[in-house]
Amino acid sequence: MKRVHFDSKGPVKWHYFFWQPWGCGGCLWRSILFMVLLAIFLFLLSQFRQCTDDSVDATLPDRPVSEVIPPINDEDIIDEGGRQVVANRLNVLFDSETGQAEYEQWCNRFHELYPGDEYRILFYDPNTKLMSIEVPAERRVEIMEALPGQIPDIPFMVFDESVMETGETPNDPVFRNAGHAYYFDMMKIPDAWNITMGSNDVTVAVVDSYFDLENVEFASTEIVEPYSVANGNSDVSLPSDYNAQRPNPVYAHGSMVAGMALGATGNGRSSAGVAPRCRFMPVSLGHRFGCLAMLQGILYAINKRAQVINISAGLAFTEEVAGWPVEQQIAAAGTELLAQENVWHYVYDMAQRNYVTLVWAAGNEDVFTALDASKRGDNIIKVSSVDATMHKADFSNFGNFADRQIYESTVSAPGVQVPGIVPGTEGYMLVDGTSFSSPIVAGTVGLMKSVDPTLNTEEIISILKNTGLPVTGSTTIGPIVQTGPAVEAVYNTVSDFAAVKNSITRGSGDRYKFCMLGYLDIADSTALPPIVTVELEPTSANRGRLLYSSNRENLTPVDAAYTAAANGNDIVLTVSAAAGDGEMSFGAARITLSADDAGKALVSGVDADWFHHGTPFFIKANS
Numbered sequence: 001m002k003r004v005h006f007d008s009k010g011p012v013k014w015h016y017f018f019w020q021p022w023g024c025g026g027c028l029w030r031s032i033l034f035m036v037l038l039a040i041f042l043f044l045l046s047q048f049r050q051c052t053d054d055s056v057d058a059t060l061p062d063r064p065v066s067e068v069i070p071p072i073n074d075e076d077i078i079d080e081g082g083r084q085v086v087a088n089r090l091n092v093l094f095d096s097e098t099g100q101a102e103y104e105q106w107c108n109r110f111h112e113l114y115p116g117d118e119y120r121i122l123f124y125d126p127n128t129k130l131m132s133i134e135v136p137a138e139r140r141v142e143i144m145e146a147l148p149g150q151i152p153d154i155p156f157m158v159f160d161e162s163v164m165e166t167g168e169t170p171n172d173p174v175f176r177n178a179g180h181a182y183y184f185d186m187m188k189i190p191d192a193w194n195i196t197m198g199s200n201d202v203t204v205a206v207v208d209s210y211f212d213l214e215n216v217e218f219a220s221t222e223i224v225e226p227y228s229v230a231n232g233n234s235d236v237s238l239p240s241d242y243n244a245q246r247p248n249p250v251y252a253h254g255s256m257v258a259g260m261a262l263g264a265t266g267n268g269r270s271s272a273g274v275a276p277r278c279r280f281m282p283v284s285l286g287h288r289f290g291c292l293a294m295l296q297g298i299l300y301a302i303n304k305r306a307q308v309i310n311i312s313a314g315l316a317f318t319e320e321v322a323g324w325p326v327e328q329q330i331a332a333a334g335t336e337l338l339a340q341e342n343v344w345h346y347v348y349d350m351a352q353r354n355y356v357t358l359v360w361a362a363g364n365e366d367v368f369t370a371l372d373a374s375k376r377g378d379n380i381i382k383v384s385s386v387d388a389t390m391h392k393a394d395f396s397n398f399g400n401f402a403d404r405q406i407y408e409s410t411v412s413a414p415g416v417q418v419p420g421i422v423p424g425t426e427g428y429m430l431v432d433g434t435s436f437s438s439p440i441v442a443g444t445v446g447l448m449k450s451v452d453p454t455l456n457t458e459e460i461i462s463i464l465k466n467t468g469l470p471v472t473g474s475t476t477i478g479p480i481v482q483t484g485p486a487v488e489a490v491y492n493t494v495s496d497f498a499a500v501k502n503s504i505t506r507g508s509g510d511r512y513k514f515c516m517l518g519y520l521d522i523a524d525s526t527a528l529p530p531i532v533t534v535e536l537e538p539t540s541a542n543r544g545r546l547l548y549s550s551n552r553e554n555l556t557p558v559d560a561a562y563t564a565a566a567n568g569n570d571i572v573l574t575v576s577a578a579a580g581d582g583e584m585s586f587g588a589a590r591i592t593l594s595a596d597d598a599g600k601a602l603v604s605g606v607d608a609d610w611f612h613h614g615t616p617f618f619i620k621a622n623s
Contacts, residue, residue: 067125068232069123083316083317083318084163085161091343093156093346118134123292159291159343161290161291163290163316165313165314181271187414190484192274192447195451197277198262198276198446198450204275204281204310204446205308206261207297210238210287211254213226213282215423218258229284229293230285236284244424247429257438258282283301291340295343299347302356303528307453309356311359312360313361315374316365317371322366330368330370333376352457355517358380362383362384363397363434364396364435366396368398369382376408384398384409384434385412386416389472392476393415399477412471413481415435417430419431441481444486444487454516465478467488468481468486496601501593505542520583520584530583532550536619544564545562546562555582558585560575560577572590573591591603603618
C-alpha cells in the first residue's frame with residue numbers, strides 16, 4: 001500500500017527527506033544512493049585538502065634551498081650607522097647540536113609566522129648551521145628582534161647581513177726591491193726557523209678572496225680542503241678577467257695574504273712565508289661578501305680541522321665614523337651590533353674548545369677596532385700595523401687604553417711596504433695594510449702550534465705579549481710580535497728527555513703531556529669530531545698509565561696501563577687497550593720515546609692500528 005503524508009496544507013509527495021522511508025524498496029535504494037553521494041563528497045573533499053596541502057608543502061623545509069650563499073646585490077645595500085648592511089636579508093646561526101628535525105620545525109614555524117612570498121629561506125648548511133632568509137626591507141629590524149621570542153624552543157641567533165671587505169691599500173708594484181724583507185729581522189723570524197719551519201700536522205686556513213694555487217710560492221706547500229663559499233665547491237681560483245699585468249687588488253688579496261703566512265722560503269723567487277711547512281687550507285669568499293659568507297668560511301675551516309685561521313677582512317666604516325671622537329667610538333662599540341657580537345662570541349668559544357686560534361686584521365680606518373663586532377673579545381688575536389721604524393702605521397686601527405682597562409688590539413706586526421706575491425707571476429709588490437700584518441702573525445702562531453698544538457689561544461696571546469716589543473710612540477696598539485722569541489718560549493716548555501726517562505724508570509709520579517691532538521672518528525660527518533689529548537703518568541718503576549681525555553664534557557677520560565723498557569737510547573712503552581664509553585676506546589700500542597738533537601723529549605714512533613697522527617711530536621711537563 002502506498003503511504004501518503006500530510007502537512008498543514010494537505011497531502012504532499014516530497015515532504016520528508018529522501019532518506020526517510022517510502023516503502024521497503026525505496027528505503028534500500030535511497031540508502032544506497034546516499035552512501036554513493038557521501039563517498040563522492042568525501043573523495044572531493046580529500047582532493048581539495050590535498051591541493052591545499054600541496055601549496056603549503058612548497059614552503060616546507062624539504063623544498064630545496066641554495067647550497068651556496070646567495071650573492072649580495074648592490075641595490076640591496078644601505079648605509080646604517082656608519083656601516084653597510086643588506087636591507088632585505090637576515091642571517092641565522094643555530095646551535096651546533098641542532099639536527100634536521102629541529103631545522104624543519106624551525107622552518108615550519110617561520111612559514112606559519114611569515115607566510116607571504118616575500119619571506120624566503122635562501123640558504124642553509126647543515127654542517128655550519130648557518131641560514132640566510134629574505135624579508136621585506138621595511139620589516140628587517142622588527143623581524144630580527146621578534147624571531148627569537150617567536151620560536152623559543154629551538155636555540156638560534158639572528159643578525160644582520162653586514163657587508164665586509166678585505167681592506168687592503170696596495171701601492172704601485174715595486175719588483176725585486178732589495179729592502180723588502182725588513183720585517184724578517186725585526187721579528188727575528190730566522191731564529192724561529194732554527195727550531196721549526198712548520199709541521200704538516202698543523203693546518204693554517206686563510207679565509208680571503210681568491211687564490212693562485214699554481215703560484216711558484218705554493219709549489220711545495222701541502223694544500224688541503226680548498227673551498228669556495230661563493231661557488232660551493234673546491235674552485236678557489238681567480239676570476240677569468242684577472243690581469244696579472246694590472247692586478248685587481250681585491251682579486252690578488254688572498255694570494256698575497258696566503259703567501260706571507262705560508263709561501264715557500266729559500267726558492268729564490270718572490271718573497272717568503274713565515275710557516276712554509278705548515279699545511280694550507282684556502283677558503284675563498286669571492287670579491288663581494290657579507291658576514292654570513294665570512295662565518296661560513298670560518299666554520300668550514302673549524303669543521304675541517306684547521307688549527308689556525310687568518311681573516312684579513314672586516315667591516316668598513318664611513319668617513320663620518322672615522323671622524324667621531326674616540327669616546328664616541330668606544331661608546332658605540334659597547335651599544336651597537338650586539339646581535340652580531342653574540343654570534344661571533346659563540347663561534348670564538350667553539351674555536352677555543354677545538355684548539356683553533358683565529359687571527360684577525362684590525363682594520364685600516366684608524367678607528368677603534370671594536371667598532372667591528374667580529375673583533376670584540378679576548379679569545380682571538382687582533383693584529384694592528386707598524387712601519388719599519390716600529391711606529392704605529394697611520395692607517396692602523398687601534399684599541400688599547402690601559403687607564404680604562406680596554407685592550408682591543410692584541411698585538412702588532414709590520415704592515416707598511418711589505419712584499420705580497422702577485423698572482424700569475426713570480427714577482428711581488430709592496431703593499432700596506434693590517435691585512436698583511438695579520439698573516440705574519442698567523443704564520444707565527446702556526447710555528448708555535450707546530451711545537452705544541454695543545455696551546456690554546458689564551459696561552460698563545462700571553463706568550464706573544466710577553467715576548468713582544470713595545471711600539472714606538474704609541475700605547476694604543478699591542479706589542480710587536482717577535483716570532484723567534486715566541487717560538488723559543490714554546491720550545492722551552494718541552495721537557496728534557498733525560499728528565500722524562502728518569503721519571504719513567506723511577507716511577508716519580510710526575511705527569512707529562514704529549515704535544516699532539518688526536519681526532520676521533522665519528523659517524524656523523526656534519527658534527528665536529530671529539531679531540532683527544534694524552535698524558536703520561538709514571539706510577540712505579542717502569543710502570544704507569546696513559547690518560548686519554550677529550551674536549552667533550554660527555555666523554556669520560558680513559559686510563560691505559562703501560563710497561564716501559566729501554567731500547568738503546570730510547571724507551572719503548574707497551575700500552576694496554578683502554579675501553580671507554582662510545583668513541584673513547586683505544587687499542588694496544590707501542591710508543592717509542594726519544595731525544596731530539598737538543599736533548600728534548602719527543603715521541604718518535606707509535607705502532608697502533610687506531611693511531612692516525614704523524615710523528616715525531618714533543619712531550620712537556622704538565623703544569
